[in-house]
Amino acid sequence: MQARSPTTAPGGGGRLSVLQRHLTAVPLSGQVSSATYAPNFCYTLDNDLLTTEQRQFYEENGFLVIKNLVSHKDIDKFREVFERVCKKELTAPGMVVMRDVAIAKSEFVPDQKAITKVQDFQELPELFEYCSLPQIVQYVKCFTGPNIMSMHTMLINKPPDAGKKTSRHPMHQDLHYFPFRPADRIVCAWTAMERIDRSNGCLVVLPGTHTGELKQHDYPEWEGGVNKMYHGVRDYDPSLPRVHLTMEKGDTVFFHPILIHGSGMNRTAGFRKAISCHYASSDCYYIDVKGTTQENIEKEVIELALKRYGVEEILLKDAWMAKGRLVQGERINL
Numbered sequence: 001m002q003a004r005s006p007t008t009a010p011g012g013g014g015r016l017s018v019l020q021r022h023l024t025a026v027p028l029s030g031q032v033s034s035a036t037y038a039p040n041f042c043y044t045l046d047n048d049l050l051t052t053e054q055r056q057f058y059e060e061n062g063f064l065v066i067k068n069l070v071s072h073k074d075i076d077k078f079r080e081v082f083e084r085v086c087k088k089e090l091t092a093p094g095m096v097v098m099r100d101v102a103i104a105k106s107e108f109v110p111d112q113k114a115i116t117k118v119q120d121f122q123e124l125p126e127l128f129e130y131c132s133l134p135q136i137v138q139y140v141k142c143f144t145g146p147n148i149m150s151m152h153t154m155l156i157n158k159p160p161d162a163g164k165k166t167s168r169h170p171m172h173q174d175l176h177y178f179p180f181r182p183a184d185r186i187v188c189a190w191t192a193m194e195r196i197d198r199s200n201g202c203l204v205v206l207p208g209t210h211t212g213e214l215k216q217h218d219y220p221e222w223e224g225g226v227n228k229m230y231h232g233v234r235d236y237d238p239s240l241p242r243v244h245l246t247m248e249k250g251d252t253v254f255f256h257p258i259l260i261h262g263s264g265m266n267r268t269a270g271f272r273k274a275i276s277c278h279y280a281s282s283d284c285y286y287i288d289v290k291g292t293t294q295e296n297i298e299k300e301v302i303e304l305a306l307k308r309y310g311v312e313e314i315l316l317k318d319a320w321m322a323k324g325r326l327v328q329g330e331r332i333n334l
């Protein structure tokens with residue numbers, strides 16, 4: 001299976017697809033026109049921004065790449081801020097600076113370059129600016145609607161692999177980490193801060209998997225070790241069709257939280273950088289993950305909160321309530 005290009009004419013040639021289930025009528029020939037046919041989309045909302053082709057692509061594949069969405073100037077600024085965070089010149093409450101497991105567990109005394117990602121920068125305005133960029137938010141709205149919360153922020157600095165393949169991110173569904181629903185009103189924006197391809201560990205996606213269920217996740221059994229909380233889908237089948245997303249600096253992919261994705265090993269000497277934010281409609285509601293496949297991640301988050309902050313009696317949703325920030329509209333449930 002190949003992801004259909006968003007520039008492919010809709011209705012032209014393709015396989016039987018999700019598309020067919022989402023159209024009330026499929027024409028025998030010619031173009032699908034939203035004026036003639038009322039498409040029954042469920043993963044995207046009516047909006048003035050996405051073309052019907054782009055909507056169909058997301059409905060069918062669970063992701064959509066928008067080229068050149070963030071300016072090089074903004075990206076260079078985020079890069080400088082990141083460097084200052086690494087040098088500890090800048091910090092913010094709640095922000096987590098994480099090292100790669102291969103480095104964290106070795107005797108080697110690392111310099112600032114050893115940082116594999118910065119997470120939860122919602123209180124650092126110089127980076128949080130990314131989450132409020134109008135050109136990003138206008139796309140986000142097509143998935144979440146007008147009341148938009150940023151829920152999770154990351155700047156990923158995938159290190160050159162130390163030889164143990166720990167720079168990989170196992171195949172997973174982001175919804176595993178999120179105790180809020182509905183999934184269709186959650187979206188991730190992920191922007192390449194430089195050219196990213198297979199050599200430095202690009203995103204790898206399994207197109208169409210967003211129509212499936214949330215799966216059980218565990219630590220993959222990798223000889224070289226796995227980073228803290230990098231859970232992968234259990235029994236990942238490497239023969240499933242996958243697409244490597246080669247992206248240029250500033251290109252941004254929007255993807256669904258049930259889409260199975262991961263990233264490969266960084267075989268270059270450079271630190272591969274991307275910045276991302278997960279957004280949700282503030283109309284989403286929290287769920288209790290007790291008795292679900294998400295129990296194991298809740299347990300880890302609770303253990304970490306106890307160890308790090310000494311807080312007891314929290315639930316997974318408390319952690320997310322603390323991280324969420326209103327980006328646009330009104331804060332309702334989250």
Ligand SMILES: CC(C)CC(=O)SCCNC(=O)CCNC(=O)[C@H](O)C(C)(C)COP(=O)(O)OP(=O)(O)OC[C@H]1O[C@@H](n2cnc3c(N)ncnc32)[C@H](O)[C@@H]1OP(=O)(O)O
Pocket residue numbers: 096097098099100101104105119152174177226227228229230231304
């Ligand atoms: C959709 C989205 C949510 C998807 C994701 O983001 S999945 C990944 C999520 N991952 C996380 O949220 C983890 C965030 N990271 C952290 O909380 C921290 O960096 C920690 C892993 C807890 C390390 O904390 P830190 O303050 O750096 O503490 P220390 O350097 O003193 O180390 C404390 C113990 O942790 C170990 N450690 C540090 N870095 C890693 C690592 N990368 N992977 C696995 N273990 C690690 C370290 O060896 C030490 O272990 P012990 O000596 O206590 O046994």
Ligand SMILES: Nc1ncnc2c1ncn2[C@@H]1O[C@H](COP(=O)(O)OP(=O)(O)OP(=O)(O)O)[C@@H](O)[C@H]1O
Pocket residue numbers: 168169170171198201202204220221232233236261262263264265
């Ligand atoms: N056992 C596993 N469980 C979960 N995810 C896995 C597993 N093995 C590999 N992956 C993930 O599959 C994706 C592809 O991995 P891989 O290392 O093959 O990267 P790649 O970019 O395809 O490189 P290559 O050029 O070697 O094929 C990555 O996201 C990786 O983390």
Ligand SMILES: O=C(O)CCC(=O)C(=O)O
Pocket residue numbers: 154156158169174203261262263274
């Ligand atoms: O490697 C990346 O940049 C993506 C990581 C990812 O999917 C995640 O942290 O949820």
Ligand SMILES: [Fe+2]
Pocket residue numbers: 172173174261
């Ligand atoms: Fe992810």
Ligand SMILES: [Mg+2]
Pocket residue numbers: none
């Ligand atoms: Mg491989």
